[in-house]
Amino acid sequence: MKPAELFPVLAADLAEVDSVIRSQLRSEVALVNTIADYIVGGGGKRMRPVLLLLLARALGYRGERGHYQLAAVVEFIHTATLLHDDVVDESDLRRGRRTANATFGNAAAVLVGDFLYSRAFQMMVDVDRMRVMKVLADATNTIAEGEVLQLMNCNDPDVDEARYMQVIRYKTARLFEAASHLGAILCDAGPKIEEAAAAYGRHLGTAFQIIDDVLDYSGRIDDIGKSLGDDLREGKPTLPLIHVMREGSPEQRRLVREAILAGDASRFEDILRAVHDTGALDYAKQCAQREADLARAQIDSLAPADTASVYRDAMLYFAAYATDRDR
Numbered sequence: 001m002k003p004a005e006l007f008p009v010l011a012a013d014l015a016e017v018d019s020v021i022r023s024q025l026r027s028e029v030a031l032v033n034t035i036a037d038y039i040v041g042g043g044g045k046r047m048r049p050v051l052l053l054l055l056a057r058a059l060g061y062r063g064e065r066g067h068y069q070l071a072a073v074v075e076f077i078h079t080a081t082l083l084h085d086d087v088v089d090e091s092d093l094r095r096g097r098r099t100a101n102a103t104f105g106n107a108a109a110v111l112v113g114d115f116l117y118s119r120a121f122q123m124m125v126d127v128d129r130m131r132v133m134k135v136l137a138d139a140t141n142t143i144a145e146g147e148v149l150q151l152m153n154c155n156d157p158d159v160d161e162a163r164y165m166q167v168i169r170y171k172t173a174r175l176f177e178a179a180s181h182l183g184a185i186l187c188d189a190g191p192k193i194e195e196a197a198a199a200y201g202r203h204l205g206t207a208f209q210i211i212d213d214v215l216d217y218s219g220r221i222d223d224i225g226k227s228l229g230d231d232l233r234e235g236k237p238t239l240p241l242i243h244v245m246r247e248g249s250p251e252q253r254r255l256v257r258e259a260i261l262a263g264d265a266s267r268f269e270d271i272l273r274a275v276h277d278t279g280a281l282d283y284a285k286q287c288a289q290r291e292a293d294l295a296r297a298q299i300d301s302l303a304p305a306d307t308a309s310v311y312r313d314a315m316l317y318f319a320a321y322a323t324d325r326d327r
Contacts, residue, residue: 233263
């Protein structure tokens with residue numbers, strides 16, 4: 001589903017953000033335009049812009065364009081990380097279509113990712129608020145650290161749950177957190193509300209990534225837009241595999257260990273059976289649900305229950321959607 005269908009209350013705002021995205025992607029360099037058009041055409045859930053818009057609206061934002069500009073910035077940073085990720089992971093499929101690196105080559109994908117980063121920082125300067133720049137600069141740096149941590153964890157079957165959680169909090173949850181935090185900053189909401197907004201995004205982002213990792217062992221390619229078992233081929237020890245390594249039989253642990261070490265998905269069906277037999281998917285879903293519950297616990301601070309608010313309803317829906325989805 002498109003983001004406007006998931007969050008109809010934000011449909012008009014999201015249309016404005018898309019307009020900003022398209023206008024800011026223009027370049028005098030033809031290849032930048034070609035790849036940018038390809039990326040935009042690939043769609044995406046726009047979850048991070050949704051969070052920023054949702055928090056800004058819930059907290060009474062009265063500005064005219066700042067929230068659209070920053071929502072586009074957040075999406076540019078996210079898209080740049082995806083472009084670089086796909087090169088590092090040698091991915092050839094995302095959202096059901098060929099990745100930019102598979103279509104245009106690694107060099108072009110990396111350089112257009114750099115263009116998106118630099119354009120995002122140009123747009124930040126235009127907003128002219130130092131706290132906004134600090135939040136986004138800190139988040140971008142943390143995301144880069146998360147990427148390196150994930151690279152260090154690849155092909156390491158001894159990665160434990162704590163190391164896994166550190167990666168997803170750096171790599172994924174940090175930008176969710178920044179987006180929510182920015183929504184509160186734009187409203188001059190004050191420190192306590194800002195912290196509640198940041199926590200809401202942080203826990204949602206964590207839940208979201210855990211479910212993404214679950215879907216690599218339970219989804220359908222037509223739904224998730226990538227090949228099942230991609231994480232295993234890349235040697236990534238995600239939470240379902242970590243659970244098998246902790247709770248499985250010696251044979252199941254040996255099977256998973258060898259697959260992670262080699263980045264080998266040739267025995268994916270056997271590993272999938274071990275994942276199901278050990279209850280790994282249920283365990284991971286429970287972990288994601290705990291994070292979603294922690295996000296939900298922040299909502300009373302952001303939109304009190306005694307106040308009728310379509311934005312409160314949307315925040316509750318987002319917390320449910322993070323864990324109850326198939327793509």
